[in-house]
Amino acid sequence: xxxxxxxxxxxxxxxxxxxxxxxxxxxxxxxxxxxVAESWVLSCHPDGPxxxxxxxxxxxxxxxxxxxxxxxxxxxxxxxxxxFPILIKLxxxxxxxxxxxxxxxxxxxxxxxxxxxxxxxxxVDCAEGAYLYYGFDHEISKEEFRRRxxxxxxxxxxxxxxxxxxxxxxxxxxxxxxxxxGILIAEIQQNSNLxxxxxxYGRLGADGKPRQLHIPQALDVTRLRRPARPxxxxxxxxxxxxxxxxxxxxxxxxTVTHMKITEYALCAGEKSFQSLVCLDGDAxxxxxxxxxxTFGKGDSIFIPAxxxxxxVKGGCEILLTxx
Numbered sequence: 624x625x626x627x628x629x630x631x632x633x634x635x636x637x638x639x640x641x642x643x644x645x646x647x648x649x650x651x652x653x654x655x656x657x658x659v660a661e662s663w664v665l666s667c668h669p670d671g672p673x674x675x676x677x678x679x680x681x682x683x684x685x686x687x688x689x690x691x692x693x694x695x696x697x698x699x700x701x702x703x704x705x706x707f708p709i710l711i712k713l714x715x716x717x718x719x720x721x722x723x724x725x726x727x728x729x730x731x732x733x734x735x736x737x738x739x740x741x742x743x744x745x746x747v748d749c750a751e752g753a754y755l756y757y758g759f760d761h762e763i764s765k766e767e768f769r770r771r772x773x774x775x776x777x778x779x780x781x782x783x784x785x786x787x788x789x790x791x792x793x794x795x796x797x798x799x800x801x802x803x804x805g806i807l808i809a810e811i812q813q814n815s816n817l818x819x820x821x822x823x824y825g826r827l828g829a830d831g832k833p834r835q836l837h838i839p840q841a842l843d844v845t846r847l848r849r850p851a852r853p854x855x856x857x858x859x860x861x862x863x864x865x866x867x868x869x870x871x872x873x874x875x876x877x878t879v880t881h882m883k884i885t886e887y888a889l890c891a892g893e894k895s896f897q898s899l900v901c902l903d904g905d906a907x908x909x910x911x912x913x914x915x916x917t918f919g920k921g922d923s924i925f926i927p928a929x930x931x932x933x934x935v936k937g938g939c940e941i942l943l944t945x946x
Contacts, residue, residue: 625691625692625693625696626679627696627927627929627930628678628679628915628927628930629908629915629916629924629925629926629930629933630675630676630677630678630680630685630688630924630925630926630927631675631676631677631916631918631922631923631924632664632665632673632674632675632676632685632923632924632925633653633673633674633675633676634652634653634662634663634664634666634673634713634923635662635663635666635671635672635673635674636652636653636654636656636659636661636662636663637659637660637661637662637663637671638654638656638657638658638659638660639658639660639661640658640660640718640826640828640829641660641716641717641718641719641720641804642658642659642660642661642715642716642717643658643659643660643715643716643717644657644658644659644715644717645659645715645807646659646660646661646662646713646715646921647659649920649921650662650713650920650921651919651920651921651922652713652921658717659715660714660715660716661712661713661714661715662712662713662921663710663711663712664711664712664713664900664921664923665685665709665710665711665898665900665923665925665944666685666710666711666814667684667685667686667689667706667707667710667814668707668710668814668815668816669686670816672684672685672686673685673923675688677916685707685925686707689707692927695928695929696896696927696928696929697895697896697928697946698892698893698894698895698896698928698929698946699893699894699895699928700894700895700946701895701896701928701946704946706738706814707814708813708814708876708877708946709811709812709813709814709876709877709898709944709946710811710812710813710814710815710816711809711810711811711812711898711900711923711942711944712809712810712812713747713807713808713809713810713900713921714802714806714807714808714809714810715807716802716803716804716805716806716807716808717804717805718804719801719802719803719804719824720801720802720803721801721820721821721822721823721824721834722756722777722778722781722799722800722801722820722821722822722823723799723800723801723818723819723820723821723841724797724798724799724800724818724819724821724841724844724845725739725740725741725742725794725796725797725798725815725817725818725819725844726739726740726796726797726817726819726840726843726844727739727741727796727797727844728796730843730844731815731817734840735817737815737816737817738813738814738815738817739796739813739815739817740796740812740813740815740817740818741793741794741795741796741812741813741874741876742793742794742810742811742812742813743791743792743793743794743810743811743812743871743872743874743877743879744790744791744792744794744802744808744809744810745789745790745791745808745809745810745811745871745879745881745942746786746787746788746789746790746791746806746807746808747788747807747808747809747902748788748806748807749786749787749788749805749806749807750804750805750806752785752805753785753786753803753804753805753806754783754784754785754786754803755783755784755786755792755800755801755802755803755806756778756781756782756783756784756799756800756801756803757781757782757784757792757794757798757800757850757854758781758782758798758799758800758846758848758849758850759780759781759782759799759847759848759849760780760781760782760783760849761780761848761849762847762848762849763780763847763848764847765842765847767780768842768845768847769842772821772822772838772841775822775825777821777822778822781799781801782849782850784854786803786806789881790854790855791854791855791856791857791871791872792852792854793852793872793874795846795850795852796844797844797845797846798845798846798850799821799841799845799846809900809902809942811872811877811879811942811944812876813876818837819837819840819841819844820834820835820836820837820841821836821837821838821841821845822836823836856869856870856871856872856881857870857871857872857873858870858871863887865884865885865886865887866882866883866884866885866886866887867882867883868880868881868882868883869881869882871942876946877944877945877946878944878945878946879942879943879944880942880943880944881940881941881942881943882940882941882942882943883939883940884906884935884936884937884938884939884940884941885936885937885938886934886935886936886937887934887935888932888933888934889926889932889933889934889935889943890931890932890933891926891927891928891929891930891931891933892928892929892931893928893929894928894945894946895928895945895946896925896926896927896928896945896946897925897926897943897944897945898923898924898925898926898942898943898944898945899918899923899924899926899935899941899942899943900922900923900924900941900942900944901918901919901920901921901922901923901924901939901940901941902920902940902941902942903920903939903940904919904920904937904938904939904940905917905918905919905920905937905938905939906918906919906935906936906937906938906939906941907935907936907937908924908933908934908935908936909933909934909935909936910932910933910934915933918939919939
């Protein structure tokens with residue numbers, strides 16, 4: 624039987640052309656690339672599996688560890704999913720991302736395989752006046768959507784949201800969206816890398832050619848109205864001894880809680896694994912007073928389901944994600 628313990632993950636970094644340097648310089652992500660656009664801090668996806676950095680499983684990918692240990696380490700609430708259910712990223716948008724949309728599961732399965740993507744954005748930091756696009760600002764027809772794409776005027780119909788640190792947005796599949804320049808985001812999403820790019824500001828890729836667009840697919844899946852979900856956390860701030868916590872978002876794929884901790888007891892029960900992504904500070908994981916692991920800003924910790932009670936001690940700000 625596999626011995627359960629808190630696992631530190633080495634993330635996979637992506638050097639997309641719109642990225643900056645903050646994930647390397649401030650969040651200690653290990654990359655030699657000039658730009659680090661994304662850091663996949665919790666990933667079993669074949670396009671970028673995280674690697675275990677400590678303990679008996681050191682050197683294995685998280686996927687290899689899950690295969691070795693069995694699906695029980697994911698928890699009973701993950702049994703409904705055919706694969707590892709989520710992917711967590713830190714995203715540094717020094718420049719605008721393309722305007723894009725993700726399909727739902729049914730469309731993804733019938734058009735190339737894989738899963739659709741519902742995701743959540745938590746704004747970790749942003750420049751003054753930074754904004755993102757979140758659906759349309761009014762309902763439009765499919766014909767008008769097509770015309771806006773063809774005439775390169777799509778942004779004129781989009782819902783522009785000025786953001787500040789702590790903002791939360793749920794991006795349901797089918798919702799057109801784009802992260803604007805000067806925003807650093809934590810993204811919790813379905814375990815998918817399927818994106819339909821609609822508008823890319825006329826930029827060229829590393830090969831000197833315009834990046835691929837996916838107009839027919841986008842016309843098929845995009846919801847042509849303003850999103851019904853509000854911008855903001857789903858829960859209120861709760862203050863307890865040693866912790867201030869806020870439920871950010873909960874859906875069928877994940878539940879995410881923002882926590883500021885000095886000393887607080889958590890429990891990874893039989894229902895779900897836990898992911899701890901540290902946004903600031905330093906802390907120690909304790910098991911009945913015994914020190915197990917230290918972590919700091921930018922670190923990602925995977926706690927297997929069934930590990931039980933543990934304590935986080937230190938001044939830290941984390942995102943706790945469960946299924």
